[in-house]
Amino acid sequence: MLLTISTTHQPATDLGYLFHKSPFRCQSTNLPFGIANIFYPEATEAKCTLALVLDIDTIDLVRGKNRKNSSMPLEQYVNDRPYVCSSFLSVALSQVFGQTLNGKCKQRPDLVETAIPLTARMSVLPCRGGEHFLRNLFEPLGYKVNAERYQLDVNFPDWGESSYFTVELSKTTTVKELLNHLYVLVPVLDNQKHYYIDENEIEKLIKRGEGWLAKHPERENIAKRYLKYKSSYSREALERLMEINPVEVDSYTEDNEQSEDEVENTLNLNEERLGSVLSALKVSGAETVVDLGCGEGKLLRMLLKDKQFKKILGVDVSIRSLEIASERLRLNDLPPVQKNRINLIHGSLMYRDERFNNFDAAAVIEVIEHLDKPRLKAFERVLFEFSRPNTIVLTTPNKEYNKVWENIGSDKLRHKDHRFEWSREEFKTWASKIGEKFGYTIRFLNIGLRVDNLGGPTQMGIFTRNN
Numbered sequence: 001m002l003l004t005i006s007t008t009h010q011p012a013t014d015l016g017y018l019f020h021k022s023p024f025r026c027q028s029t030n031l032p033f034g035i036a037n038i039f040y041p042e043a044t045e046a047k048c049t050l051a052l053v054l055d056i057d058t059i060d061l062v063r064g065k066n067r068k069n070s071s072m073p074l075e076q077y078v079n080d081r082p083y084v085c086s087s088f089l090s091v092a093l094s095q096v097f098g099q100t101l102n103g104k105c106k107q108r109p110d111l112v113e114t115a116i117p118l119t120a121r122m123s124v125l126p127c128r129g130g131e132h133f134l135r136n137l138f139e140p141l142g143y144k145v146n147a148e149r150y151q152l153d154v155n156f157p158d159w160g161e162s163s164y165f166t167v168e169l170s171k172t173t174t175v176k177e178l179l180n181h182l183y184v185l186v187p188v189l190d191n192q193k194h195y196y197i198d199e200n201e202i203e204k205l206i207k208r209g210e211g212w213l214a215k216h217p218e219r220e221n222i223a224k225r226y227l228k229y230k231s232s233y234s235r236e237a238l239e240r241l242m243e244i245n246p247v248e249v250d251s252y253t254e255d256n257e258q259s260e261d262e263v264e265n266t267l268n269l270n271e272e273r274l275g276s277v278l279s280a281l282k283v284s285g286a287e288t289v290v291d292l293g294c295g296e297g298k299l300l301r302m303l304l305k306d307k308q309f310k311k312i313l314g315v316d317v318s319i320r321s322l323e324i325a326s327e328r329l330r331l332n333d334l335p336p337v338q339k340n341r342i343n344l345i346h347g348s349l350m351y352r353d354e355r356f357n358n359f360d361a362a363a364v365i366e367v368i369e370h371l372d373k374p375r376l377k378a379f380e381r382v383l384f385e386f387s388r389p390n391t392i393v394l395t396t397p398n399k400e401y402n403k404v405w406e407n408i409g410s411d412k413l414r415h416k417d418h419r420f421e422w423s424r425e426e427f428k429t430w431a432s433k434i435g436e437k438f439g440y441t442i443r444f445l446n447i448g449l450r451v452d453n454l455g456g457p458t459q460m461g462i463f464t465r466n467n
């Protein structure tokens, strides 16, 4: 893992004072997970660059007390951790440059508060959430961001892009501020942590986020990712940061929470899709709704906000998704009246289940493409023959639209778990057959920005029971 920090502030070798490391020799420090090497590839009056190379010992990680369990036995040995900027970098920053992070420099205290032109370059930075999220994190802080994305494998361009970037961040600022931003935001971009998250992490976030995090437009995403989606922690951290920066309290509203989804640049599509589903459900007059394959509960949250819906059930086969949904909906903190309206259950759309019965409507949003095609028949019977709600709102990707997006060729799927994707014609044929067989009338809609001859990115069918 390589991080360099350069300045053209003159004399540039002053950087040595700020980092407490002489520009004229190499130094190494042992860390619990490997060795941190610090040296200056260039050190002149005009320009000085400090390099931090982390040599992470993955074998030691496996054998040591930091052992990580994994369902893939080789993953412990063969992974990206030695090469990318991650939470290991943050730990190294605090152990190797602790005084710099805290803004201490006995020899030249004047330098600590001086904003100087700085460029940080990270050779490989995993950006989960893509370039869009990377920019959303650093641009509001005043950085000029240069990002170069890597393909998954240059020998197989069809596999598309990876989430790895070489990133250069430039700003005239203090070294202290730059390091604090990197300390917090690098693991946020990577969205993993190599150690267990406990309450001490709240303190670290508050300390390192002081002065900037409370007013950052992505503060909620930052806190959530930093604290590994432990919502009680991120809430506490944000509340305390707000107390430290009371000016910002006014601009903070609960309704701002949509920023959580801005991670995906599909935000608009996602929102539009859920908005269309919600309005179809409202128009149907449904008061009780089952969301089959509810995932992390985005639709459930909208349903809960609307008083028309008196009974809401979320079903998913993934326990992890249900846990996230429960946290996001803060189910444990809801007042009893609200809590009685909603329930989350673990279940599969493949098996007949009485718990899906007696709902006015069902939503099946971006789920069928995750089912093996030969098993679609089982799902059709479960929903259209046995549960038989009056209204079924179902969405699935429109394959034709894939050519519009850079990252996927026209024959490729949008997500690695998709078993198939349908053209509009294929969806219509499937839906019409079901309509005929089980007695439903169907209305088809395009969702998202339409392109001539290709339709919209998402296709929706609203099935209404004939009797």
Ligand code: SAH
Pocket (backbone or CB within 6 Å): 292, 293, 294, 295, 296, 297, 298, 299, 315, 316, 317, 318, 321, 347, 348, 349, 350, 364, 365, 366, 367, 370, 371
């Ligand atoms: N409807 C959600 C999630 C879509 S992702 C949304 O629009 O945001 C697809 C979801 O379907 C995942 O959460 C996955 O766990 C769930 N799923 C896949 N196969 C399933 C099955 N057989 N039974 C129930 N849920 C399933």
